[in-house]
Each structure stands twice: as C-alpha cells, then as structure tokens.
Amino acid sequence: MLSRASILDAALELADERGLGATSMRAVAERVGVTPMALYPYVGSKAALLDGLVDRMLAEFLPDIGAHEGRPWRDRLRLIGYGVRELARRHPTTFTLLFDRPAVTPDAVRVVDAIYRALLDAGVPDKDVPRLERLFTTFCLGFALSDVNGRFAVGGVNPRARRAAAAPGAVPAHEQLAPVLDSELDLDAEYEADLENLIDLVASVADR
Amino acid sequence: MLSRASILDAALELADERGLGATSMRAVAERVGVTPMALYPYVGSKAALLDGLVDRMLAEFLPDIGAHEGRPWRDRLRLIGYGVRELARRHPTTFTLLFDRPAVTPDAVRVVDAIYRALLDAGVPDKDVPRLERLFTTFCLGFALSDVNGRFAVGGVNPRARRAAAAPGAVPAHEQLAPVLDSELDLDAEYEADLENLIDLVASVADR
DNA sequence: ACCTGAACACCGTTCAAGT
DNA sequence: ACCTGAACACCGTTCAAGT
Numbered sequence: 315m316l317s318r319a320s321i322l323d324a325a326l327e328l329a330d331e332r333g334l335g336a337t338s339m340r341a342v343a344e345r346v347g348v349t350p351m352a353l354y355p356y357v358g359s360k361a362a363l364l365d366g367l368v369d370r371m372l373a374e375f376l377p378d379i380g381a382h383e384g385r386p387w388r389d390r391l392r393l394i395g396y397g398v399r400e401l402a403r404r405h406p407t408t409f410t411l412l413f414d415r416p417a418v419t420p421d422a423v424r425v426v427d428a429i430y431r432a433l434l435d436a437g438v439p440d441k442d443v444p445r446l447e448r449l450f451t452t453f454c455l456g457f458a459l460s461d462v463n464g465r466f467a468v469g470g471v472n473p474r475a476r477r478a479a480a481a482p483g484a485v486p487a488h489e490q491l492a493p494v495l496d497s498e499l500d501l502d503a504e505y506e507a508d509l510e511n512l513i514d515l516v517a518s519v520a521d522r
Numbered sequence: 523m524l525s526r527a528s529i530l531d532a533a534l535e536l537a538d539e540r541g542l543g544a545t546s547m548r549a550v551a552e553r554v555g556v557t558p559m560a561l562y563p564y565v566g567s568k569a570a571l572l573d574g575l576v577d578r579m580l581a582e583f584l585p586d587i588g589a590h591e592g593r594p595w596r597d598r599l600r601l602i603g604y605g606v607r608e609l610a611r612r613h614p615t616t617f618t619l620l621f622d623r624p625a626v627t628p629d630a631v632r633v634v635d636a637i638y639r640a641l642l643d644a645g646v647p648d649k650d651v652p653r654l655e656r657l658f659t660t661f662c663l664g665f666a667l668s669d670v671n672g673r674f675a676v677g678g679v680n681p682r683a684r685r686a687a688a689a690p691g692a693v694p695a696h697e698q699l700a701p702v703l704d705s706e707l708d709l710d711a712e713y714e715a716d717l718e719n720l721i722d723l724v725a726s727v728a729d730r
Numbered sequence: 731a732c733c734t735g736a737a738c739a740c741c742g743t744t745c746a747a748g749t
Numbered sequence: 750a751c752c753t754g755a756a757c758a759c760c761g762t763t764c765a766a767g768t
Binding site: 410415427444449455488507 | 631649665667689694695698712715727
Binding site for chain 3: 548
C-alpha cells in the first residue's frame with residue numbers, strides 16, 4: 315500500500331544502494347511500483363522527500379541515544395560520537411543532508427536534548443551548553459562526512475605523491491613529518507582520540 | 523578568449539550569484555558566450571569543472587595564509603579559522619565541495635603544511651600533528667558549512683517553537699536552558715570562543 | 731480519492747559536421 | 750584546431766484526463 319512511510323523507506327534504500335544522485339522521483343516511483351506523479355500527494359516535492367530522509371535518519375539514531383541513559387556523561391558523549399559515525403556508514407550519501415537543515419523536527423530536538431543533558435551533567439555552565447553542543451556535533455558530523463566522502467583519502471593518494479605535488483621546499487612540515495605521514499592511517503583510532511580530546515575540552519569548560 | 527581559467531572564473535561567479543544548482547554546463551557556456559560542448563576540451567566534464575572550483579577557492583585562500591607567517595602559532599591558527607569562515611561567506615554554495623575531495627592539489631597541500639607548521643611550533647608531538655590538523659580543519663569546515671547552509675537556524679525557527687515541537691517532558695534540558703536558548707545567537711562570538719577552546723586543546727596535547 | 735500520461739523546460743554528454 | 754547543432758537519455762514538475 316502506498317504511503318509516505320513506504321515511499322521514504324524506498325527512497326532511503328535506493329540511496330543506500332545506488333547513491334543519492336540516482337535517487338530521482340522517477341526511480342523512487344519505479345521502486346514502489348507507481349508513476350512519478352503518484353508520489354507528490356504523499357511527499358510534496360523532491361526537496362520535501364529529502365527532508366523526510368533526514369527525519370528517517372534521526373529516528374534511526376534516537377533509540378541509540380535512549381540506550382545509554384544513566385551512564386556517566388563522558389560515556390554518553392563518546393557513544394553519541396560513535397553513533398554519528400555508524401549512521402554515516404549506513405547512509406553514506408544521504409548523510410550529507412544532515413548539514414543542510416536546522417534541527418527543528420521533534421526527533422532532532424530530542425537528540426540535541428540528550429547532548430544538552432550530558433553537558434549539564436558534566437558541569438558546563440548553562441550559557442556554554444548550546445555552544446558546546448554545536449561544537450561537538452559539528453565536529454562529529456564533519457568527521458563522518460569527510461570520511462564517507464573520501465576527504466581523508468584513506469587508501470587513496472599516498473603521502474609521497476602529496477609531497478611531490480608541491481614545489482621543493484614549499485612544504486617543509488610535510489618533509490619533517492614524512493615518517494609519520496607514511497605510516498598507515500587508522501581513522502577509527504584517530505576518531506577515538508579526537509573524541510577524548512573534545513570530552514576533555516568539555517571538562518575544562520566545566521571546571522573553569 | 524576561451525580558456526580553462528576564464529571558464530572557471532565564469533562558473534564561480536555564476537555559482538556565487540545564482541547558486542551551485544544553477545551552475546550547469548549550459549549556463550556556464552552561455553556566460554562565456556559559447557556552446558556547451560565548447561567547454562569540454564578545457565574542463566573535461568562537469569565533475570572536473572567542480573574540482574576546478576575547489577582549486578580556485580584554495581588558491582584564493584592561500585595568500586591569506588602567507589600573510590600571517592612569523593606570527594605566534596595561536597594567532598596563525600585563529601586567522602586560518604577566520605579565513606575559512608570568510609571563504610564560506612564569499613562562496614556559500616561552492617564551499618560544500620571542500621568536503622568532497624581529499625586535499626591533494628599543490629595549493630591544498632600548502633594550506634595543510636601551514637597548519638602543520640603552526641602545530642609543530644605549538645610543540646605538538648609529530649605523531650599527533652596530522653590528526654590535530656584534521657580535527658581543526660574538520661571543525662572549521664563543518665562550522666562554516668553549517669552556517670551557510672542554515673543548520674544553526676540563525677534568525678530562523680525560534681527556540682520556543684523548537685521546544686514545543688517535542689512532547690512535554692521529552693526535552694528537559696531545553697526547558698532548563700530556556701533563558702539561554704531565548705537569548706540571541708551571536709555566531710561570530712561563538713566561533714571565536716570555539717577557536718580559543720580548540721587552540722587550548724592543541725596546547726594541552728603539546729604539554730602532555 | 732487516487733493514479734496515469736503527455737507535455738514542458740531543463741540536465742550532462744556523444745557524435746558527426748562544419749570552418 | 751576549435752567550435753556548432755542535433756540528438757540521446759535523463760531530470761522535477763504542471764496539468765488535464767482517467768477510474
């Protein structure tokens with residue numbers, strides 16, 4: 315039976331399988347076995363369909379957050395950070411939509427509230443809580459997006475080629491760091507270290 | 523005279539004026555006074571044209587970086603942070619492309635090298651330098667992208683509406699923070715505070 | 731009430747043709 | 750060597766028509 319939910323399901327599946335670029339109204343319609351124009355009463359427009367995908371991703375994220383209620387605030391922030399990264403891996407091309415629109419839907423506000431609570435439990439002054447929420451989520455979303463988009467070039471262009479791309483002497487730090495840059499990149503470990511640093515940052519704002 | 527540079531100039535102008543969505547091969551061609559297919563020998567494809575826009579933005583960013591050579595490392599990181607935000611404001615719709623591809627062009631490597639140098643001067647151990655470079659730029663790019671995309675909803679949906687969107691009692695932290703959330707959002711001041719926190723984070727990794 | 735089908739104004743890109 | 754023009758296989762969306 316045709317419904318808004320079934321259309322969004324089909325669209326998200328299609329995006330996960332063939333990419334957001336292949337997720338046209340026509341392709342979604344074909345997947346649900348209907349003519350493109352039949353979608354419009356249910357989703358309004360292509361842009362509104364994409365908003366719907368953001369909602370669906372947030373709804374998927376929410377149970378994750380409920381699960382770590384009652385744990386120490388540091389654990390909660392860490393787990394939220396990991397959750398964002400997993401969400402990006404499940405929906406590598408739709409994930410970018412989270413950067414497009416403000417968190418105004420009920421589910422989005424609930425996610426933000428969970429982070430507010432962790433920051434308040436950490437002892438962050440009220441006035442700094444919304445700022446640190448934005449700092450934390452901006453980093454998590456940015457890292458996950460960079461990762462799925464290949465900005466960190468994992469397994470891609472090697473560091474030697476990168477140094478060679480610049481004029482000799484133009485990138486002295488790359489030369490000094492050559493041994494480190496040539497070693498393999500472990501993004502999971504890196505993200506973990508980043509989250510620890512950010513959690514310490516939160517603690518330092520709390521203890522001020 | 524038709525050339526790769528003049529085509530990229532036209533494309534970037536068009537994107538700044540009418541948005542990246544309106545920047546079609548056909549529209550760029552019209553602006554340079556030629557048929558769409560005449561662009562292909564110079565830019566290769568639409569995707570390659572977008573890569574060219576990334577290059578152009580980085581080239582624009584580079585003099586900025588050269589200008590603060592010799593200043594203390596904290597100033598250099600701060601100025602790079604501000605520069606990223608200004609770049610986003612100048613190119614609000616093309617900016618998102620910086621999240622799409624790894625920093626492998628000569629100009630991109632030079633930007634990364636300037637940040638490596640600041641981190642090395644701060645006393646960050648070699649092994650942590652590339653990680654903190656990615657942490658810093660990921661936050662700066664993410665904040666600027668959120669800003670130009672309206673993710674922070676400046677002047678948009680008001681906080682009272684946001685709280686009302688959730689079931690009563692579902693967002694206790696929003697209720698506790700109501701006075702703070704109702705006060706006006708100053709993103710410039712917020713970004714400044716964020717950068718100070720991140721610079722302190724760098725110092726803390728250096729002093730460990 | 732719900733869906734279809736033709737049509738419109740767009741895309742990026744191929745390919746043969748012009749000068 | 751450089752550019753044009755027609756054509757192909759796509760888009761999102763409007764609007765009138767069908768059941």
